[in-house]
Amino acid sequence: MQLRIGTRSSPMALAQARLVASLLPRHPHEPAIVPLSTSGDRWGGSLAVLGGKGAFVKELDRAQLDGEVDLVVHCLKDMPGDVPLPDGLTVAAYLPRDDVHDCVVGARLADLSPGARVGTSSVRRAAQLRRDHPHLTPVPIRGSANSRLAKLDAGEFDALILAVAGLERIGEGLRVAQILTTSQMVPAVGAGVLALQCRIDDAPTLAAARALDDTPTRACVTAERALLRELRGHCHSPIAAYCTGTETGLTLHAAVYATDGGRTLEATDHGCEPDKLGVAVAGELLARGARALIDAIPH
Numbered sequence: 650m651q652l653r654i655g656t657r658s659s660p661m662a663l664a665q666a667r668l669v670a671s672l673l674p675r676h677p678h679e680p681a682i683v684p685l686s687t688s689g690d691r692w693g694g695s696l697a698v699l700g701g702k703g704a705f706v707k708e709l710d711r712a713q714l715d716g717e718v719d720l721v722v723h724c725l726k727d728m729p730g731d732v733p734l735p736d737g738l739t740v741a742a743y744l745p746r747d748d749v750h751d752c753v754v755g756a757r758l759a760d761l762s763p764g765a766r767v768g769t770s771s772v773r774r775a776a777q778l779r780r781d782h783p784h785l786t787p788v789p790i791r792g793s794a795n796s797r798l799a800k801l802d803a804g805e806f807d808a809l810i811l812a813v814a815g816l817e818r819i820g821e822g823l824r825v826a827q828i829l830t831t832s833q834m835v836p837a838v839g840a841g842v843l844a845l846q847c848r849i850d851d852a853p854t855l856a857a858a859r860a861l862d863d864t865p866t867r868a869c870v871t872a873e874r875a876l877l878r879e880l881r882g883h884c885h886s887p888i889a890a891y892c893t894g895t896e897t898g899l900t901l902h903a904a905v906y907a908t909d910g911g912r913t914l915e916a917t918d919h920g921c922e923p924d925k926l927g928v929a930v931a932g933e934l935l936a937r938g939a940r941a942l943i944d945a946i947p948h
Contacts, residue, residue: 655718725839730877755808779910835889875927
């Protein structure tokens with residue numbers, strides 16, 4: 650029986666699905682990639698109107714529950730942190746983490762003139778940009794990475810901030826003008842990670858996906874998403890978190906920003922239990938006033 654891989658229909662999503670197909674254990678039939686259109690991809694306005702990041706996943710969830718596809722490939726950072734998976738679905742595997750860095754395309758930030766228009770769809774990126782480069786103007790931009798690059802080339806923006814991993818997946822890594830360190834731009838929760846989602850009752854697909862699960866990556870993203878849940882963060886919350894692991898345990902650094910860049914709350918902790926670590930770092934941020942920053946943003 651052919652394994653059907655469901656994915657968004659953007660060039661990046663299709664590249665990610667092809668990568669997963671190439672990694673899956675051998676089957677009698679080549680996996681079939683099933684592109685699906687989502688409301689988040691079709692809509693050009695604010696995601697708040699559609700209910701946030703769930704607009705990118707709900708059609709895929711429905712197709713999987715209805716038996717139209719067997720395995721779904723998600724960018725983990727696009728999976729809502731404030732909404733549990735529908736009953737009957739589970740993340741069976743996290744692939745080894747790719748590059749977590751954000752980057753600038755078009756010009757280095759230091760070379761941009763005052764008032765330069767920097768395209769980004771992320772409130773996390775925009776808040777950090779306003780904090781460190783108040784002379785620049787973050788401008789919302791939607792659409793696939795390919796369409797954003799086209800808008801840059803057409804002169805609609807002076808620069809873009811995008812994910813290094815995403816550009817590499819679509820073969821546009823050479824367009825990077827500046828890679829931002831994780832101190833200059835703290836990454837998104839789940840940055841650089843592909844998640845493989847399965848139906849709980851689909852034993853063959855679960856087994857195939859679980860063979861690709863990367864234990865260190867699972868530990869790190871579990872800590873990051875535990876923090877996101879504890880903060881009750883939504884898709885418009887300027888929350889950043891990056892967990893790294895060594896033989897002695899995990900280190901989680903996280904931050905919450907005012908959208909105008911005027912205030913930053915940061916916390917770092919170490920531990921061996923991912924969930925507890927995420928809750929602990931979230932607790933420290935909440936103690937410093939993170940709730941007020943998060944709740945100040947409508948969603």
